[in-house]
Amino acid sequence: MALDQSFVGRSYPPTDPYEVGREKIREFAEAVGDTNPAYADTEAAKALGHPDVIAPPTFVFAITFKAAGQVIEDPQLGLDYSRVVHGDQKFAYTRPVRAGDRLTVTSTIEAIKSMAGNDILDIRGEVHDEAGEHVVTAWTKLVARAAETAAEGA
Amino acid sequence: MTAKIAYGDVEVGTELPAQTFPVTRATLVQYAGASGDFNPIHWNEKFAREVGLPDVIAHGMFTMAEAIRVVTDWVGDPGAVVEYGVRFTKPVIVPNDDKGATIEVSAKVAAVLDDNRVRVDLLAKSGDQKVLGMSRAVVQLA
Numbered sequence: 001m002a003l004d005q006s007f008v009g010r011s012y013p014p015t016d017p018y019e020v021g022r023e024k025i026r027e028f029a030e031a032v033g034d035t036n037p038a039y040a041d042t043e044a045a046k047a048l049g050h051p052d053v054i055a056p057p058t059f060v061f062a063i064t065f066k067a068a069g070q071v072i073e074d075p076q077l078g079l080d081y082s083r084v085v086h087g088d089q090k091f092a093y094t095r096p097v098r099a100g101d102r103l104t105v106t107s108t109i110e111a112i113k114s115m116a117g118n119d120i121l122d123i124r125g126e127v128h129d130e131a132g133e134h135v136v137t138a139w140t141k142l143v144a145r146a147a148e149t150a151a152e153g154a
Numbered sequence: 155m156t157a158k159i160a161y162g163d164v165e166v167g168t169e170l171p172a173q174t175f176p177v178t179r180a181t182l183v184q185y186a187g188a189s190g191d192f193n194p195i196h197w198n199e200k201f202a203r204e205v206g207l208p209d210v211i212a213h214g215m216f217t218m219a220e221a222i223r224v225v226t227d228w229v230g231d232p233g234a235v236v237e238y239g240v241r242f243t244k245p246v247i248v249p250n251d252d253k254g255a256t257i258e259v260s261a262k263v264a265a266v267l268d269d270n271r272v273r274v275d276l277l278a279k280s281g282d283q284k285v286l287g288m289s290r291a292v293v294q295l296a
Contacts, residue, residue, distance in 0.1 A: 024188075027187075028188045028189065031181075031187070031189070032185065032188075032216065032219040033220075034226075038231065038233070039232070047156070048156045048231045049231075054232060054233050056226075056232060057219075057235045058215055058219040058222065062189050062190050066190070085242075087241065088240065088242070089214070089218060089239065089240055089242075090237070090238070090239030090240075093235065093237070096232065139239070
């Protein structure tokens with residue numbers, strides 16, 4: 001069943017602030033095997049012009065995807081999450097995420113398409129810091145596959 | 155923001171040093187913990203097969219995180235990445251053995267933009283499969 005087009009443009013309330021922890025950044029960088037000192041060493045980050053350690057470029061997805069849960073789990077939208085795969089992901093950064101940031105995410109349904117029985121949902125997450133300044137925008141494309149085909153992909 | 159690559163030193167076609175990243179089941183469990191994505195298709199072989207996958211597959215976001223390292227290692231400052239987007243085209247299949255899988259990433263400058271920025275196009279493969287499509291980053295150079 002195709003998703004209701006009237007949800008296009010709908011925005012959800014901003015999430016409660018997520019406080020970015022220095023150790024969480026370090027844990028993430030270690031998990032992807034990335035030894036760039038800007039992720040773990042405050043002085044190295046400062047030498048690059050940052051006020052504190054910064055997070056790897058894809059770190060913020062954990063925050064924006066959790067926020068997108070508001071959309072994914074909206075009973076009115078009726079997305080079958082068991083059939084969902086991640087199609088595309090894009091980020092546009094005003095500045096890197098850094099330790100100490102308190103980030104809120106506002107999720108908006110940017111597009112809904114139906115192709116060959118698949119529902120394709122584009123969610124935009126606007127991430128702002130405590131001062132209200134824009135940090136990064138994340139675009140997440142989710143594909144809910146037609147019921148008769150098994151899930152595969154990322 | 156301090157990139158170690160100067161805008162004037164690159165042109166369309168400039169290749170970034172390619173890298174190969176290993177991924178094992180242990181890597182995926184560690185990434186699941188760090189990212190909070192505990193979808194069992196990334197660590198539970200029985201579950202993965204039941205939903206029609208050939209085996210456990212890597213998180214797409216893990217592959218995306220590895221691929222951009224070719225850019226951040228080249229430019230020095232990860233904060234120089236202004237935009238980054240990918241399409242997840244094929245899964246990285248991770249067998250339960252001592253080798254796991256590898257993700258091979260190459261990249262080159264595809265366009266020279268205004269304001270000391272360049273667009274880098276990335277190619278990520280696992281085995282002979284292209285695993286990321288339309289993989290592009292815009293980077294602020296010195």
